[in-house]
Amino acid sequence: MKTYDIVIVGGGMAGASLGAHLAADASVLIVEMEPLPGYHATGRSVAFWEETYGGPAVQPLTTASGPLLASPEFDFHDRSFLSPRRTLHVGRAGDEALRDAFLSRFAGRVVLDPVDPAPLVPGLRPDWTIGVMEASCRDIDVAALHQAYLRRFAANGGDIWLNARFGSAQPDAGRWRIRTSQGVVQCGLLVNAAGAWADDVAIHSGVAPIGIAPLRRTVVQLSVPAMPSADLPLIMDLRAGFYFKPEGPGRVWLTPHDEAPSPPCDAAPEELAVAQAVARFEEVVDWPVERIEHRWAGLRSFAPDRAPVYGADPAQPGFFWFAGQGGFGIQTAPAAALLGQALITGSPLPPAIAGLPVHLYRPDRFR
Known part of the structure; x- marks a missing residue:
C-alpha cells in the first residue's frame, strides 16, 4: 500500500490548483472518480472573471486572482488566461x-x-x-488554466488516479487509510476538494458535514x-x-x-x-x-453562508476542507490555491493574497 503526505479528493480546478502548489514540497496524490479531471463543474463553466460576482465575501479572492490570471506564474503557459469582456x-x-x-x-x-x-x-x-x-470583467480560458495546473502538478511529481471513486477514509495511527475503487492508499493529510460530493466525502471519513x-x-x-x-x-x-x-x-x-x-x-x-x-x-x-x-x-x-470553506476541520485537523466555491471557483482559483497552500504548510500568506479576510472562509464558523 502506497503512502503519500497528502491525498486530494477531486481533480477539478480546486484540486488541481492546490495540488500544483503542494506537490513541489510534498508527495501528493489526486483521487479523481471520472476518466478525465474537470468533468463536472470545471468543464461546464461559463467562464468569466468578474469582481462583483459572488458578493462581498468572494470578491477579495476574485480581485486577488486577477493579476495572477493576467500574468500567470506557470512554467508551462506563456500568456494570460484572460481576454477582454466587460x-x-x-x-x-x-x-x-x-x-x-x-x-x-x-x-x-x-x-x-x-x-x-x-x-x-x-x-x-x-x-x-x-x-x-x-x-474590469474578463473572459477566462478555463481549459488552459486547468491544464496548466495539471502540468505543474505532474512536473512537481504529483500522482493522479483516474476512475478512482472515493469509498471511505479511516484514521489509522495518525494517518489516513483511504479506500478507493482503484485501491487503498495512506496519507497524513486528506484534502476534500470534491465539489458537489464534499459533504459525502466528509461523512465517509467520519467527519461532520458542513451542509454544502x-x-x-x-x-x-x-x-x-x-x-x-x-x-x-x-x-x-x-x-x-x-x-x-x-x-x-x-x-x-x-x-x-x-x-x-x-x-x-x-x-x-x-x-x-x-x-x-x-x-x-x-x-x-x-x-x-x-x-x-x-x-x-x-x-x-x-456552504450555508455561500462563502467558500478553506481550512482544517476543527474536530479532525488531518481533514482539510477546500470546497463550497459555488459558481466562483474558477475565477478565485489562483488566490484560493495560494491560501490553501499557506494554511496547510503553516506559511505566512504570500504578498499576492496578504489582504484576504481568511476568517470568512474557516470551517470552524459552522461548528
Whole structure:
C-alpha cells in the first residue's frame, strides 16, 4: 500500500490548483472518480472573471486572482488566461434601489459606473433603462488554466488516479487509510476538494458535514445571427434572473440563473429551465433566436453562508476542507490555491493574497 503526505479528493480546478502548489514540497496524490479531471463543474463553466460576482465575501479572492490570471506564474503557459469582456448590469425602471444597493455594496472595492445601457447594446428593448458598467470583467480560458495546473502538478511529481471513486477514509495511527475503487492508499493529510460530493466525502471519513449543497445551473448555447457583435459585454440582470454573453460571432451563452437543489450527480438540464432561459433572453434584446445549439447543466456547491470553506476541520485537523466555491471557483482559483497552500504548510500568506479576510472562509464558523 502506497503512502503519500497528502491525498486530494477531486481533480477539478480546486484540486488541481492546490495540488500544483503542494506537490513541489510534498508527495501528493489526486483521487479523481471520472476518466478525465474537470468533468463536472470545471468543464461546464461559463467562464468569466468578474469582481462583483459572488458578493462581498468572494470578491477579495476574485480581485486577488486577477493579476495572477493576467500574468500567470506557470512554467508551462506563456500568456494570460484572460481576454477582454466587460459586464453591463441591467435593470428596468423601478430597479433604481437595486442599482444603488449594488453600487453601495462594492463602493471602494470595485470600479462600477452607472451608464445608459441603450447605446452599449444595440437591440436592447426600451424598458431596460438602468445600467452599471463593470469594465474590469474578463473572459477566462478555463481549459488552459486547468491544464496548466495539471502540468505543474505532474512536473512537481504529483500522482493522479483516474476512475478512482472515493469509498471511505479511516484514521489509522495518525494517518489516513483511504479506500478507493482503484485501491487503498495512506496519507497524513486528506484534502476534500470534491465539489458537489464534499459533504459525502466528509461523512465517509467520519467527519461532520458542513451542509454544502449542490445547486443545478442551466446553460444554453443559442444561434443568434442578428447579434450585432461578438465583443459585446456580458449582460447580467440586477435581479439575478439571467445573464448572457457572446461566445463568438452569432452565438450566445445564456443562463436563467437557476439554482435548483440537486443530489451530487452528472447534472443534466431540465426543459423548463431551458425554456425560461430563452424567454428571459427574448425579453431583453430583439435578436431573433435561430435555434438552440447546445444545452448543459452543472452543479454549483454552496456552504450555508455561500462563502467558500478553506481550512482544517476543527474536530479532525488531518481533514482539510477546500470546497463550497459555488459558481466562483474558477475565477478565485489562483488566490484560493495560494491560501490553501499557506494554511496547510503553516506559511505566512504570500504578498499576492496578504489582504484576504481568511476568517470568512474557516470551517470552524459552522461548528
